[in-house]
Amino acid sequence: MKKLMNGADTILSESLAGFTQAHADIVTLDGSGKFVRRRELRPGKVALVSGGGSGHEPLHAGFVGIGMLDAACPGQVFTSPTPDQMVEAAQAVDTGAGVLFIVKNYEGDVMNFDMAAEMMADMTGAQVQQLITNDDIAVEDSLFTTGRRGVAGTLVVEKIVGAAAEQGMDLAGLKALGERVNRACRSFGVALSSCTVPAAGKPTFDIGEGEMEFGVGIHGEPGRRRAPLATADAIAAEMCEGIVKDLGQVAGRNALLFVNGFGGTPLMELYLMHHSARRLFEGHGVQIARSLTGSYVTALDMAGCSITLALLDDDLLALWDAPVRTAALRWGV
Amino acid sequence: MKKLMNGADTILSESLAGFTQAHADIVTLDGSGKFVRRRELRPGKVALVSGGGSGHEPLHAGFVGIGMLDAACPGQVFTSPTPDQMVEAAQAVDTGAGVLFIVKNYEGDVMNFDMAAEMMADMTGAQVQQLITNDDIAVEDSLFTTGRRGVAGTLVVEKIVGAAAEQGMDLAGLKALGERVNRACRSFGVALSSCTVPAAGKPTFDIGEGEMEFGVGIHGEPGRRRAPLATADAIAAEMCEGIVKDLGQVAGRNALLFVNGFGGTPLMELYLMHHSARRLFEGHGVQIARSLTGSYVTALDMAGCSITLALLDDDLLALWDAPVRTAALRWGV
Structure with missing residues (x-):
């Protein structure tokens, strides 16, 4: 294996540190390194939170900022982030208009975002909705996935839903819009x-x-x-x-x-x-x-x-x- | 060799065609495919022209547009473009304020841009200046190069000189500015x-x-x-x-x-x-x-x-x- 790294156990934390230093005008890393969030939130806007295993960069942290996501939760390489990461991220960026989780269709991600949504609702009463992307037509029911996988179309969903959120669309509207873009x-x-x-x-x-x-x-x-x-x-x-x-x-x-x-x-x-x-x-x-x-x-x-x-x-x-x-x-x- | 291509003889022309289709709002490919130029020129602005072998994408064609280059001449992979490409490109984008060639320090590129500058001066009387980048400190006098090689710093030169050209700096000023950035x-x-x-x-x-x-x-x-x-x-x-x-x-x-x-x-x-x-x-x-x-x-x-x-x-x-x-x-x- 040839990689520019210091060790497999630190590649994610060092890369995330570099990413947030390089883009400090746009994003910040929370204290414990669990998620990347927008530097400046917009009160009253629905918060968009995505995440997934690392190794797909710039997805998703590279899409945090004005007009796209409010937070991204990176898991270890090709491993889902944990529900507590998602909950912390959602709480950090929810300004009262609710939270939309944008989730690529992989079993681990879907399960953990599901659990996070329940935890959010139970703990805070916040409105949380989920949007699953599944644009990959190559196979059904592959390794890690029931149904179709969510792949590059997720970027298109995040961009378009992000723009609508910035313009003030409400949570139900954003979820429906995202489903429409995913279907397209x-x-x-x-x-x-x-x-x-x-x-x-x-x-x-x-x-x-x-x-x-x-x-x-x-x-x-x-x-x-x-x-x-x-x-x-x-x-x-x-x-x-x-x-x-x-x-x-x-x-x-x-x-x-x-x-x-x-x-x-x-x-x-x-x-x-x-x-x-x-x-x-x-x-x-x-x-x-x-x-x-x-x-x-x-x-x-x-x-x-x-x-x-x-x-x-x-x-x-x-x-x-x-x-x-x-x-x-x-x-x- | 594993590449997404149809054949080694068409990879450059097909890639350039795709590039100019994908960015038709910014650039256009001249009829014979010899150079990429800005879709809209700005009369009275000094024209910035660069080029070099292909295989370094997005350098240079990806830097043609408002605030950077006016034209880029792609050679075959890792092969200098020809003087006639450079002359055609320079003539196509010169609006009377002169042309600055930005050249990475490789012998083939330097020789061909030299020849193109002479041809331009002889044929049209246009003002042409050259700016050589040589930011690579790794080695002196390597394969293909006398002195230091021009590498990634060329992007920094093209960005900063491009901005100054857009703001109306004259040819002598741009050459001096480029030399200062290269030295930095x-x-x-x-x-x-x-x-x-x-x-x-x-x-x-x-x-x-x-x-x-x-x-x-x-x-x-x-x-x-x-x-x-x-x-x-x-x-x-x-x-x-x-x-x-x-x-x-x-x-x-x-x-x-x-x-x-x-x-x-x-x-x-x-x-x-x-x-x-x-x-x-x-x-x-x-x-x-x-x-x-x-x-x-x-x-x-x-x-x-x-x-x-x-x-x-x-x-x-x-x-x-x-x-x-x-x-x-x-x-x-």
Whole structure:
């Protein structure tokens, strides 16, 4: 294993310390290092709290700030944060308008956020709602997950719901909006290499020189099949056709095309995939109205990428365009 | 070799096509694909043109836009662009106030930009000046370079000179400003893996499981020595001490700390390096007034990072903070 680290037991705390030092104008780390929160809260705004295992950076801490999240709870690498982290974070950012938990669909995360929501309601009487993302169409019921996994589409949900929260939408409205955005998103990933969890010290899975894992999850969990490495166009075609088929009617719809790197793949290849995916979606009559290209929802050092298509009506496009100021996404402010 | 591509001969053109489609609000690709330029020029502003081999994305095309470059010329992977590319780009963006070429110190780039400057002067009588960056303190006179290499500090030069150009500074002033920023920057890189040039199809260099290339260049060229992989703190200490020693007097100075990934290293490790480097520089009395953390000046899929410290006086900090709207750096607009 080759990593820039001092030890597997301190990689998370040192990385979080560096992150919050580097972005001290936007975020702060609570005293015990349990969560990252916005430096300045906005009284009366519904608080958005997300979290999950570390190793997916910049997700979620990189999306804390104006126009997106109020707090993020990082677990150990690829391990759910604990209910007490979530409760502490929610209490720290709730200004009285309620809390929305945004949760990627993995069993550990869902269970712990569930427990945190109950604890919050019991302890404080606070209004807490949950929003589950499950945009990955590659597989049903995979390792760690019942149903579909929540992957890169979570960024789209957090951005759009975050903008609406900033504009004053109430908790029930935000939950419904998030469910609508989640339903509008479909993702599909491919890995060319494994990732290596620091504490494990060896690759999560073995993969041959000429192979890819087609439909991989963001923890390196198995996808649809192991297959010979194909051309970018052939890979994109199978991913995009799967997405279009799953979405149903797409012709004439405006969409965000999000090509997401898994951590070990350079931008040059991601833009090439954008080019390929765009042509395929446009062939189905989709209007690529917005795009995002980069490594935002990662799996440590895994090579590969995912493609997300989000069909966005005009009101959702406007929320996507709304100002955002976080460590990883920033425009308009 | 595992890359998301259709073939080594089309990776550059397809990636550039995707890049300009994804950022069509900011940039455009000229008809023959020779350079990326700003969609909207500002008459009377000095034009800033950079370029170099591809494989360092987002450098340079990702820095074309308001507040940074007017045009970028991409060569083939790790290969200088040609003088005719540079001349075409310069002619396309010169609005009469002259052109400043920003050139990383590599022999091929320097020679071709030299030739382009002469051709521009002969053909059009345009005012053309050149600014060479050479911030890498790791080695002198390495493969491809006489003197020191120009690396991640080039981003800092392009940002600050770009802001001053936007504010109306003239050509001579911009050249002098760029030289001042370059003198204020020092960088040092380390690689944990090689990169693989698509046309070569195999790693540029061999490196053992327990080794690092200390002082590596952004094409995978040799550094100071091959050494056993050390802890992040030990690596950062040697890099930062080298930088401080080379800068001389640093106590009490404001600085930008830029931790740059080489393409294959995830953010989690880069923020950990930020944490380590910050502590070391602060120990020398440096005030870390600004920071940037991410993969901006890359070497394809190489794992590793560089640390850049730029000592910035208040006027340079203000130019760093000035609005920028490019594919890869964006704030304030």
